[in-house]
Amino acid sequence: NAGVMQNPRHLVRRRGQEARLRCSPMKGHSHVYWYRQLPEEGLKFMVYLQKENIIDESGMPKERFSAEFPKEGPSILRIQQVVRGDSAAYFCASSPLQGQNEQYFGPGTRLTVT
Amino acid sequence: GENVEQHPSTLSVQEGDSAVIKCTYSDSASNYFPWYKQELGKRPQLIIDIRSNVGEKKDQRIAVTLNKTAKHFSLHITETQPEDSAVYFCAASKVDSNYQLIWGAGTKLIIKP
Numbered sequence: 001n002a003g004v005m006q007n008p009r010h011l012v013r014r015r016g017q018e019a020r021l022r023c024s025p026m027k028g029h030s031h032v033y034w035y036r037q038l039p040e041e042g043l044k045f046m047v048y049l050q051k052e053n054i055i056d057e058s059g060m061p062k063e064r065f066s067a068e069f070p071k072e073g074p075s076i077l078r079i080q081q082v083v084r085g086d087s088a089a090y091f092c093a094s095s096p097l098q099g100q101n102e103q104y105f106g107p108g109t110r111l112t113v114t
Numbered sequence: 115g116e117n118v119e120q121h122p123s124t125l126s127v128q129e130g131d132s133a134v135i136k137c138t139y140s141d142s143a144s145n146y147f148p149w150y151k152q153e154l155g156k157r158p159q160l161i162i163d164i165r166s167n168v169g170e171k172k173d174q175r176i177a178v179t180l181n182k183t184a185k186h187f188s189l190h191i192t193e194t195q196p197e198d199s200a201v202y203f204c205a206a207s208k209v210d211s212n213y214q215l216i217w218g219a220g221t222k223l224i225i226k227p
Contacts, residue, residue: 033214042220043158043203056214091157102148103215105157 002027004094004106005074012112019079019086021109025094032075033103034060034067035091043091049075082113116141118206120218128226133194135221137204138186144206147180147187148215153200161202162189191223199225 005024013019025032034046045059049069060067064082069075079086089110093103117140127133137147148163164171164178164187171178177190191198201222205215 042201043217045214045217048214093158102160102163105159107157 004029004092004104006092006106006109008109009107010110010112012114013082014114015083016081019082019111019113021077021079021090021092021111022074023077023092023094023106024074025092026104029094029096029104031095032069033093033095034075034077035093037089037091037108039088046077079111082111084113087111087113116144116206116208116216118204118216118218120204120221122221123219124222124224126224126226127194129194129196131194133189133191133198133223135189135202135204135223136186137188137206137218138184139206139216140185141206141208142182142185144208144216146207147178148205149178149189150203150205151200152203152220158203194223194225196225196227199223 004026007022011019023032030051032049035043036046037043047060047067048056049067051069052071064080066078089108091105091108093105095103118137120137125133145166149161150158151161152158162173162176162178164180166182169180175192180187201220203220204218207215
């Protein structure tokens with residue numbers, strides 16, 4: 001059973017470009033969470049999704065950021081018109097059907113905005 | 115809503131000594147408390163968790179204790195080793211929040227040789 005997959009592992013974008021981060025949850029997991037982590041800082045919750053639904057996006061900036069988890073395919077975190085402050089590690093985690101709490105993390109995508 | 119506070123932010127202990135990291139939570143309905151370890155440049159990984167129906171859980175050198183009355187839980191690492199150096203995060207969740215985890219800010223544990 002493959003773990004949580006994220007790609008790309010490293011992404012470099014110039015200011016104003018778009019960044020697309022992908023997350024494939026573990027097999028059988030229908031809950032996906034996205035977190036942002038700045039160097040030397042903790043995990044900041046961004047958004048929680050189930051298949052085709054956004055459950056909680058309270059941690060995600062209202063502008064430029066969006067997330068989806070379609071019926072087929074990976075979850076996508078999209079950042080439009082990136083700025084230097086978007087540079088961070090973005091982790092996704094998945095968990096099994098509701099009723100279980102463990103979150104399994106992917107290796108993260110390190111976004112650098114130049 | 116739930117709030118989780120974690121102390122200390124940095125902890126330095128001599129190799130072989132014990133380390134204790136404490137977290138407090140605000141919502142008495144929280145019923146699941148995991149601890150994650152994140153090594154430098156790596157992903158967070160679950161190391162131990164506890165549910166509200168037990169007061170203590172052990173796994174080799176790691177233990178977690180839960181005091182529901184005081185609303186705090188602690189991670190205990192005994193006989194610390196260099197590979198224990200990492201950032202440790204506590205979290206809390208409850209049934210009616212879709213099991214979302216509310217995270218502490220993290221503790222950087224440094225094991226001195």
